Amino acid sequence: MSVTVRFKFMRTGPVRYLGHLDMLRYFQKAVMKAELDAKYTEGFHPHQIMSFAYPLGVGMETYGDYMDLEMNACEDAEALMGRLNAVMHEGIKVTGAVILREKALNAMAAVAEADYELVVTGDGKVSGDSEKKNAETVLTAAINELMARSEITGVKSGKNIRPGIRILECRRCKDYKGSNDEGADDYELRLVMRLSSGSKLNVRPADVFDKLCGTEAVNESGIRFKVTHLYRMEIYGNDKDGRIVALNDKTAE
Amino acid sequence: MDFSDRQTALSHDILMSIDKPSRYTGGEPNSVMKDDADIRFVMCFPDVYEIGMSHIGMQILYGMFNSMPDVWCERLFSPWTDLDRIMRERNIPLFSLESQQPVKTADFLGVTLQYEMCYTNILQIFELSGIPFYSADRTEDDPIVIGGGPCVYNPEPIADYFDIFYIGEGEVRYRELFDLYKRFKAENKSREEYLREASHIEGIYVPSLYEVTYDENGRFTEMTPRYEDVPARVKKQLVKNMDESFYPTAPVVPFIRATQDRAVIEVQRGCIRNCRFCQAGQIYKPVRERSPEQLKELAREILKNTGYEELSLSSLSTSDYTHLKELLDYLMEYCGEKKINISLPSLRIDAFSLDVMSKVQDIKKSSLTFAPEAGSQRMRDVINKGLTEEDILHGSEMAFKGGWNKVKLYFMLGLPFEEESDAVAIAELCNKVAGVYFDTVPKSERQGSVQITASSSFFVPKPFTAFQWAEMNTPEQFVEKAKITKAAVRAQLNQKRISYHYHDTGTTIIEGIFARGDRKVAKAIEYAYRHGAIFDAWTETFSYEGWIKAFEETGVDYKDYIFRVRDDDENFPWDFIDSGVNKSFLLREWHNAAKAQKSTNCRNQCMGCGAGAFGCGVCVE
Numbered sequence: 049m050s051v052t053v054r055f056k057f058m059r060t061g062p063v064r065y066l067g068h069l070d071m072l073r074y075f076q077k078a079v080m081k082a083e084l085d086a087k088y089t090e091g092f093h094p095h096q097i098m099s100f101a102y103p104l105g106v107g108m109e110t111y112g113d114y115m116d117l118e119m120n121a122c123e124d125a126e127a128l129m130g131r132l133n134a135v136m137h138e139g140i141k142v143t144g145a146v147i148l149r150e151k152a153l154n155a156m157a158a159v160a161e162a163d164y165e166l167v168v169t170g171d172g173k174v175s176g177d178s179e180k181k182n183a184e185t186v187l188t189a190a191i192n193e194l195m196a197r198s199e200i201t202g203v204k205s206g207k208n209i210r211p212g213i214r215i216l217e218c219r220r221c222k223d224y225k226g227s228n229d230e231g232a233d234d235y236e237l238r239l240v241m242r243l244s245s246g247s248k249l250n251v252r253p254a255d256v257f258d259k260l261c262g263t264e265a266v267n268e269s270g271i272r273f274k275v276t277h278l279y280r281m282e283i284y285g286n287d288k289d290g291r292i293v294a295l296n297d298k299t300a301e
Numbered sequence: 302m303d304f305s306d307r308q309t310a311l312s313h314d315i316l317m318s319i320d321k322p323s324r325y326t327g328g329e330p331n332s333v334m335k336d337d338a339d340i341r342f343v344m345c346f347p348d349v350y351e352i353g354m355s356h357i358g359m360q361i362l363y364g365m366f367n368s369m370p371d372v373w374c375e376r377l378f379s380p381w382t383d384l385d386r387i388m389r390e391r392n393i394p395l396f397s398l399e400s401q402q403p404v405k406t407a408d409f410l411g412v413t414l415q416y417e418m419c420y421t422n423i424l425q426i427f428e429l430s431g432i433p434f435y436s437a438d439r440t441e442d443d444p445i446v447i448g449g450g451p452c453v454y455n456p457e458p459i460a461d462y463f464d465i466f467y468i469g470e471g472e473v474r475y476r477e478l479f480d481l482y483k484r485f486k487a488e489n490k491s492r493e494e495y496l497r498e499a500s501h502i503e504g505i506y507v508p509s510l511y512e513v514t515y516d517e518n519g520r521f522t523e524m525t526p527r528y529e530d531v532p533a534r535v536k537k538q539l540v541k542n543m544d545e546s547f548y549p550t551a552p553v554v555p556f557i558r559a560t561q562d563r564a565v566i567e568v569q570r571g572c573i574r575n576c577r578f579c580q581a582g583q584i585y586k587p588v589r590e591r592s593p594e595q596l597k598e599l600a601r602e603i604l605k606n607t608g609y610e611e612l613s614l615s616s617l618s619t620s621d622y623t624h625l626k627e628l629l630d631y632l633m634e635y636c637g638e639k640k641i642n643i644s645l646p647s648l649r650i651d652a653f654s655l656d657v658m659s660k661v662q663d664i665k666k667s668s669l670t671f672a673p674e675a676g677s678q679r680m681r682d683v684i685n686k687g688l689t690e691e692d693i694l695h696g697s698e699m700a701f702k703g704g705w706n707k708v709k710l711y712f713m714l715g716l717p718f719e720e721e722s723d724a725v726a727i728a729e730l731c732n733k734v735a736g737v738y739f740d741t742v743p744k745s746e747r748q749g750s751v752q753i754t755a756s757s758s759f760f761v762p763k764p765f766t767a768f769q770w771a772e773m774n775t776p777e778q779f780v781e782k783a784k785i786t787k788a789a790v791r792a793q794l795n796q797k798r799i800s801y802h803y804h805d806t807g808t809t810i811i812e813g814i815f816a817r818g819d820r821k822v823a824k825a826i827e828y829a830y831r832h833g834a835i836f837d838a839w840t841e842t843f844s845y846e847g848w849i850k851a852f853e854e855t856g857v858d859y860k861d862y863i864f865r866v867r868d869d870d871e872n873f874p875w876d877f878i879d880s881g882v883n884k885s886f887l888l889r890e891w892h893n894a895a896k897a898q899k900s901t902n903c904r905n906q907c908m909g910c911g912a913g914a915f916g917c918g919v920c921v922e
């Protein structure tokens with residue numbers, strides 16, 4: 049008998065430079081330290097049965113990633129979260145835990161879409177308020193230009209990624225959560241995206257950003273935009289009717 | 302305290318453009334952050350992060366220093382060539398991992414010297430930090446630069462680069478150095494005054510306070526203190542009671558995979574065996590054990606505080622640990638329950654070790670390891686390696702019966718008094734091991750077949766060994782011997798079952814020069830560094846020709862350090878170190894080697910090497 053517990057976690061700050069395998073190793077150690085009743089593989093080198101919804105790229109921060117862990121037994125998922133957080137280190141924190149129902153898809157297979165926020169600046173040109181306003185205008189035009197196309201070829205995949213761009217907006221943001229703070233001048237510009245993810249059509253935020261930088265609107269402006277922070281905000285799956293729900297939603301497939 | 306908003310010294314752009322950026326961002330579990338401390342000590346391992354973080358000695362001192370409220374110890378490793386280039390282009394000063402602040406503003410820069418081939422990396426650290434290469438050029442704005450580790454048993458080739466060398470085990474004298482530093486700083490004393498006073502502390506060697514003389518051929522004659530109050534000899538420091546010394550129960554756990562990605566307990570320090578080529582065996586004398594009770598507790602604590610899924614035992618020769626069975630029985634049970642793997646060091650192959658190995662490893666995947674070091678019994682007597690052919694063949698037989706079929710054998714070539722037949726004997730020994738397999742395992746039970754992997758490294762004579770008088774082979778001689786062995790392997794009956802490799806000769810020669818060179822070598826190291834030498838321990842960055850040119854251009858007669866037998870009464874640049882082991886004992890051993898006469902080991906019978914004066918460990922058992 050075993051149950052799978054799905055943990056939601058965040059990672060911010062300098063730990064964002066860890067690779068996917070480093071995160072795996074980090075969590076395995078955390079499970080050890082927290083002495084969770086994890087299930088192990090058989091054999092001479094037993095290891096935990098752990099998987100992630102979506103590998104976190106080097107440099108990416110997250111508020112909504114998921115890790116599945118197989119356990120021998122688990123009554124109270126929330127309690128596990130507390131035990132894990134007690135042994136966590138700077139920048140990584142578990143923010144939720146649910147016991148998966150028996151037939152649920154594994155995290156990786158369940159992924160359908162993901163939200164991103166990219167903090168953008170441009171080579172020294174986007175610091176003052178008027179410059180930011182200008183940059184915002186440029187980016188908005190670029191978005192309109194891009195979204196008007198029916199076909200956008202992905203850099204690596206060669207596939208048409210246009211249908212996979214579900215939301216693409218430029219917002220003024222003051223805090224991490226993307227609230228639109230009109231009027232404040234200590235805001236930063238963020239590109240907010242919801243992109244198709246998973247095996248069918250996987251759109252990477254960096255691809256969309258590159259495409260934006262290649263638009264006429266950006267070219268004409270002469271601004272060289274760059275990304276200073278890349279956040280994944282949430283990962284979604286589908287419920288049985290095909291609606292988009294967060295991966296830790298009880299109704300996720 | 303929450304440090305998740307810690308600023309990194311490198312910008313996001315830079316971090317995203319280099320290999321393994323988390324080598325440089327710090328913040329690993331159990332790394333120590335402090336707000337404020339009187340002394341900021343940057344501890345440097347001059348190689349890449351993954352290698353440095355695998356070193357237990359650094360973890361011991363890091364933990365010990367940080368347990369002192371007034372000291373903040375931070376870590377520093379060599380930036381890889383990709384980051385090196387960027388830091389030079391953009392004038393970014395080298396920084397320590399924890400605070401991400403410049404190294405130059407630290408109070409101390411401690412460099413651990415584990416192998417000679419890291420010497421150019423030290424200059425990289427200095428240059429990127431903006432610290433002058435030579436002690437003589439440093440000012441009150443520079444940290445005090447201290448070297449420690451096994452290479453300090455001949456620090457002379459790099460003596461001009463260091464303000465202080467600490468001779469021996471770090472646990473003992475650092476507190477005194479720190480207290481003195483605080484006192485002198487409060488009294489506004491100068492760097493020079495501090496170094497002079499520090500030289501009075503036992504184990505502390507301040508190179509600038511000594512005068513070196515050479516004869517008309519430029520050969521070292523003697524080294525004398527410049528002042529009367531500076532001691533002529535510097536005494537090795539060692540921990541007398543291992544159970545009472547500091548051991549880190551919460552070592553820093555790297556995020557990225559380090560070379561040693563596991564919890565480590567140090568079961569003992571030193572070795573009883575007296576192999577004549579081995580420096581570690583002499584400089585860590587006498588062997589001192591930790592109690593099994595303490596080791597059990599350390600293992601539990603460390604595993605709990607790190608979450609490691611693997612535990613290993615560290616020592617020079619774990620099979621000699623007197624409580625090994627008790628310890629392993631306990632650990633196997635404890636780790637078994639917790640699903641923690643035990644990685645065994647290479648134990649002497651016998652019924653006990655095979656039993657243990659069969660419990661913790663997959664026999665089909667694991668291999669037996671023997672380190673006979675020499676192929677013939679005569680050569681093993683020369684080097685005083687206790688392992689006999691009988692041990693190897695019998696051990697192999699037991700193992701083959703138990704289901705193993707992979708054997709690794711480690712040898713050296715270029716040993717003193719070696720003859721052609723000794724190189725051939727390596728092949729013959731491998732053949733015999735393979736033969737044992739065919740005699741022992743009936744055809745019907747053979748799964749796959751026996752695989753023998755033999756490799757030979759080339760011998761480097763080291764200070765404080767019986768072979769410190771010996772001559773090194775030239776690269777041509779090394780290769781010739783390796784070819785003899787290789788041809789002999791091909792001539793064996795079971796040659797198809799044997800694969801043979803040998804190491805690089807170029808690094809061996811340079812290592813030999815650094816091992817027994819004198820102060821003149823420093824300018825050649827600087828020359829080589831300025832002409833691109835770095836990460837010399839890595840074959841992809843090493844250039845032998847570049848090094849030879851460096852010696853020639855700087856007028857360093859490198860051949861004189863290595864390609865001659867030294868006279869019995871020659872003074873060595875490292876003689877000023879009192880390692881506890883007498884030179885007369887080593888000389889006796891050198892003469893015994895010439896006669897192919899074996900000696901014994903410390904547990905069988907004391908040989909009166911001199912280390913008994915420390916009054917601890919095996920000498921007083």
Ligand code: SF4
Pocket residue numbers: 572573574575576579580581582583617618
């Ligand atoms: S057994 Fe020999 S080679 Fe190994 S550490 Fe001891 S003295 Fe050195």
Ligand code: SF4
Pocket residue numbers: 586587588902903904906907908909910911912913914919920
């Ligand atoms: S004094 Fe004797 S027992 Fe002690 S280290 Fe030397 S030889 Fe070994």
